[in-house]
Amino acid sequence: xxxxxxxxxxxxxxxxxxxxxxxxxxxxxxxxxxxxxxxxxxxxxxxxxxxxxxxxxxxxxxxxxxxxxxxxxxxxxxxxxxxxxxxxxxxxxxxxxxxxxxxxxxxxxxxxxxxxxxxxxxxxxxxxxxxxxxxxxxxxxxxxxxxxxxxxxxxxxxxxxxxxxxxxxxxxxxxxxxxxxxxxxxxxxxxxxxxxxxxxxxxxxxxxxxxxxxxxxxxxxxxxxxxxxxxxxxxxxxxxxxxxxxxxxxxxxxxxxxxxxxxxxxxxxxxxxxxxxxxxxxxxxxxxxxxxxxxxxxxxxxxxxxxxxxxxxxxxxxxxxxxxxxxxxxxxxxxxxxxxxxxxxxxxxxxxxxxxxxxxxxxxxxxxxxxxxxxxxxxxxxxxxxxxxxxx
Numbered sequence: 001x002x003x004x005x006x007x008x009x010x011x012x013x014x015x016x017x018x019x020x021x022x023x024x025x026x027x028x029x030x031x032x033x034x035x036x037x038x039x040x041x042x043x044x045x046x047x048x049x050x051x052x053x054x055x056x057x058x059x060x061x062x063x064x065x066x067x068x069x070x071x072x073x074x075x076x077x078x079x080x081x082x083x084x085x086x087x088x089x090x091x092x093x094x095x096x097x098x099x100x101x102x103x104x105x106x107x108x109x110x111x112x113x114x115x116x117x118x119x120x121x122x123x124x125x126x127x128x129x130x131x132x133x134x135x136x137x138x139x140x141x142x143x144x145x146x147x148x149x150x151x152x153x154x155x156x157x158x159x160x161x162x163x164x165x166x167x168x169x170x171x172x173x174x175x176x177x178x179x180x181x182x183x184x185x186x187x188x189x190x191x192x193x194x195x196x197x198x199x200x201x202x203x204x205x206x207x208x209x210x211x212x213x214x215x216x217x218x219x220x221x222x223x224x225x226x227x228x229x230x231x232x233x234x235x236x237x238x239x240x241x242x243x244x245x246x247x248x249x250x251x252x253x254x255x256x257x258x259x260x261x262x263x264x265x266x267x268x269x270x271x272x273x274x275x276x277x278x279x280x281x282x283x284x285x286x287x288x289x290x291x292x293x294x295x296x297x298x299x300x301x302x303x304x305x306x307x308x309x310x311x312x313x314x315x316x317x318x319x320x321x322x323x324x325x326x327x328x329x330x331x332x333x334x335x336x337x338x339x340x341x342x343x344x345x346x347x348x349x350x351x352x353x354x355x356x357x358x359x360x361x362x363x364x365x366x367x368x369x370x371x372x373x374x375x376x377x378x379x380x381x382x383x384x385x386x387x388x389x390x391x392x
Contacts, residue, residue: 047144069132165283228270282376
């Protein structure tokens, strides 16, 4: 039977699947029934609070440029689930994706394995990359590390742990040290780990696993990198350290060409013709990084913000950090049950604000920078894939 992308999407977002339930038992069971494809892949495993998506995108671009058949698994998606599973920069085909989704869920149902949405996607990813003979898989964790569905691999080429901050504290812990412990769970015996922060939990796990521990300095030159944002210095340093360690044969020209081709939509993405920045900053640390980048790249522009986020995030801190006196502020209560309301955002803000209606109400001016930032759910709703393509 042929299934459509819409049918696969409906299944993934159904009440029984669209949930978070950390743990690896279900993944081990479904992957064993699938022939354990994860054990036959060479993975670079990346965890962290902020920056892991950028690190993964940089690595995948360099490896592809070097002629390696490269799989990239990332989350969340902005417009379509297929964005999460890329082979040599191309999203998995809708029809192929749908077939894999239903094959995995049918196998799970026959064996009474109640998979979550993310577990289905992760099982699909491992099987798809194995079936298509990926040379290297760049693997981004979904949530945490220790009990994340991606952490079923027995070994990896290396682990990378990016910047750590307070996020998902209900599941990962209330301190950065506790969260670092969860992220350190991706470190594997005798497999190196690269990080930019020297948390004891990461060092201890590396010692326990007899793993090489590399600490990078976040001062990489981002001149050749297509991604903008001051925080990319730290991300690039991590990615380049991994390339240098694992693939010393990749020359500087290939690396530079790969850096110029990195694609990571909606992360400090500047659309010059519209004088617009689109950024998925959705936690306090992400907002601080966004603000620093705005101050560096656009210090003299008047700023018009459209912001919306989920109630599970510390929106009061984000609102405090993001805005200055004189900014034009619009808050968006988007179509999600966990979206913070306009009234709640307005009450948290020290400056006057309006309710967002549509991008059509804004005039483009070379003196005013429009910044659309916050939840990826909001970016999907108010920008949309077709609109973004038109903007670009």
